[in-house]
Amino acid sequence: MEAVYQEARGVAHVEAGYTGGAVPHPTYEQICTGGTGHAEVVRLEFDPAVISYHDILEIFFTIHDPTTLNRQGNDVGTQYRSVIYYQSAEQEKVARKVLAEMAGVWDAPIVTELAPAQPYYKAEEYHQHYVEQHPLQGYCACVVAPKVEKFRAMYAHRLK
Template structure:
């Protein structure tokens, strides 16, 4: 009798800033092939910043989500297409009523291959938005996980006002636009 060959799922990671991390986390947790999403802060100058510091705009950090995914199930290109659809990449340092540099649009890559794919998708977004995209493209640096109460915030607080109106709208847009990428579990 032959033993089955076990293959480990290869995981890749990309870090994305699309405004409030509660919104981006809630969407990417619903994407098929995404294995884990963690809200955090990156590309600032303070070590281990607290939420209040980041919101004060003095740390230089962006609110981000680290997305671990299986590229055999969902490609980086597909994740970036979702990313550009669920936030306004033309709005500098704001998303809706959320204002400040911590809400900037950013793609924070982990290796050169990701940078190349991101450059392609970013160029396509520039064309689609008539050259108005302000999304930064940089290597991820100085990443810190957000406090535990921010993790899976929408899943734990769907009735909270911001979640019910802002986050839910982004989740609904994802579900309507990307049905083919929606988890079945």
């Protein structure tokens, strides 16, 4: 999802990382075991005068499947859960509103978790801008590229 948000107007910074677990400063290898409790996440800095938190979340629900528990495509494990970590009561309110709106869009129940922000750890440098660095890698070409194209088609008005 990092690749999608990098293209969105109003998004100033995108970073891959981990949050929601019990182990301080986890590595990718540690979180892949499922034993740390962390989720792979994207941390965004955005200008709310250009793109709202609501719109950020709407894009989130458009480019991933929020109906599969602990799974995104072929990636399976708690680290792949669908989750929104909010920073404030206002963000929680908006997230609950978007969750309710999206319930009518999907054919299956949404399993996306909603939780207060937890300690966040930046992913290793080789995970930053991963799709840009590895566009022909199978996951990037077969899974991420179609999501980026879907974003571009549905949100052309949001492109930088």
